[in-house]
Amino acid sequence: MTVTPTPEAPPRTTAAPPSRTVQRLLLGAAGWSLAQLLIALRWLLDPGSWPGFDDDGRVGLLAVLHRVPSAWALIGLAAAGLLLAALATRRPASRAVAGALAVQTGLLLVVSADVGVLTLLGYLCAIVGPAAFLVVFLVGAVRARRARPWLLGVLALVVAGVASGVLRPGTVGRLAGELGDGFARHAGPPAHLGLVLVGAALFGTAAVLLRRAATGRCRACGRPGARWTEPDAVRRWSRIATWTAVAGPLPYALVRMTWLTPWPLGMPEGGDLEPAMRLFGLGLGFAALGGAVLTAGLVRPWGEVWPGWVPVLRGRPVPVAVPVLAGGLVATVLLVSTPGMVALAVEGIGDEDPMGWLMLLVFPTLPWGLALAAAVTGYALRRRGTCRSCGRGEPARPVGA
Template sequence: MQTPRPHRSGPATAAAVVALVTGGIGAGWLARPSTYPFGATDRVTMSVTHDLPVAVAGGTLLAAAALGLAIAVLAGRPAPGHRAAGPLAAGLAGFFALVMADTSLISLLGYALALGAPLVVTTGIVLACVRGGRWGRLAGAALLLLATVAVLAGPVDPGVLLRFTRNVLHAFAEYGTRLLWGLAMAALAGAWGAVAYRLLRAGRTGGRPGWARPERARRWGRVAALGAALCPLPYAFVRLTWLTPWAIGLDRDIDDPALRLQGGALGCAALIGAVLTVGLVSRWGEVVPGWVPVLGHRPVPVTWAVAPGGLVATATCVAAPGLLLHAVETGGFGEGLRGVAFGLLFFPFPVWGPLLAAAVLAYALRRRPVEAPVAG
């Protein structure tokens, strides 16, 4: 009996659609240069696109669209053409992630979590003190102490909270169009990444390699998760000092209670991220702790950890090239190797992103059953 041909229209169609969108954006920029959001006039300088004129960016997107259409054709053909489509799609995903995308995604996630940080911290204090046992009460006491210091130091009161919220919303409104374009480039990177995953997965003929087995993933995943959890701690520490009278890195000329609260909220967001990263290798990352109402003692769905963890890992990875280029061009973190070291300590995106991605991958490999091989 003849082996049925695998269904390949899905990845091929997706590649064609993404290619047409890519080409449409590039053609639009070239036809109307005033719509180009990047380049030398871009106020967001932590990006590679800040150095790309419209002719280069538009022409590059047209070339990427042509390659994408070629990928769509190859995806519908038998091997070896079909097998070449996956790596090519992965290359386009890398181009959009490392060149066209920037800090927009990580900024959006950071400020979204920062706006919710007061509610998260308050809820954590209450639940930990009431139902968290000895360690929960200890953590709750530490959070309560930090909140008390913040109130006594001055940056936390209803008026300051209102000004802080207005400042953040105003910044999003002012940079709204630019932010959307940065997110659009990240979305194209994600779309090409999804196409590449479908194509590469369809071509896999064997089971999991040794490093992907649950027992092996547990070992290297623990190292990656602990390393990723350490990465945001220096940033969190510096920003949290803004809630105290001993603020680090805050110029007196711009010192303002609302700005202090903004820095403290971002520090809380980074600290929450570090704690959640530890959950990737902790028991409470697999089973909801008993002190959590309603959900206590239930298994944590894999997607609850993989989806947000993968999103943050992607955001930190795509922010890394722009951050490094900005540091080189401006010397914003100081001169020479010392400046580079300080920049990597405060914004460790080039290290943090890959470590977090590895930790999330290890978590998924441990929690999901071994899949049967997929025919190519």
């Protein structure tokens, strides 16, 4: 009797554990969840400890649920975050774990869907943006010959602003005081919603990286990808998306610039604006124009190499992460603010207020946010070049090459 030897079973292969990058993201997500848990517990013990729930214009989920229900909703999300972070850290990468993290990300985005974050971001850009640009440009343009004609134009605008009273020290001081008081009273809830967006970013990024590992894609670059991620395709659709995103803030900038004229749009008829309010409208308008110019840089050479009027950094490559993170933040805020903007517009239309329709036209958060997200994605795909980890891809080519 012949005995047939039993073939040896193939050795078991264990899936690789999460990478260090994913582990750090999960550790950050766990810390974020713990912080949210402490905030929610404080709300339960002292419902009046977090001001701003009764502010007009808040239409997000936490505002609808109000104090105590909002606290319980945050407790549930924080507990789920701690559990998911622990499971994803111990278990190997799988589609189920990545999917659970993606669901957590979606829930956090739903919670943060409020116009408050957009208002806070816009006001910060209006305050910090023009002043920072003015300082950087004045310092850098002194040594950049091509920028000197523009330097004279900027100085002329400053002189005109001082002569008209808009940029006088008293006006600036009064506006700073009013904005400081406003931030002290109303910035709490939007700042918390911004923190919720940070949690969504942590869980979402970890979900993307874990799904790459679970599907056999490169953890660093995500290749191999779909055809629309190939360089030739990216150059075609990203240009369309970018110029669409450039047009997004222009109507709002135009409306705010009218505050410098005797016919300010968006204000009661016959209302005479004080110089401080005109200065604030000027800051908002310039912030919107600055956003349009920076968006155009996603498809322009100066979006890849710092221009000559930028001190210290002139001539150096622009880190890919700088435009991607900044543009991604703005795109996310625009998209999560869309439900609130639509709700406010519908309320205005129901009250027969013509500003309801005008709001959707002046601030098209949905198409603007989608176009900006696509533009930022195209910029990242175009500049990623050959992957150092897997060796796939071709070297990045400059714009116009």
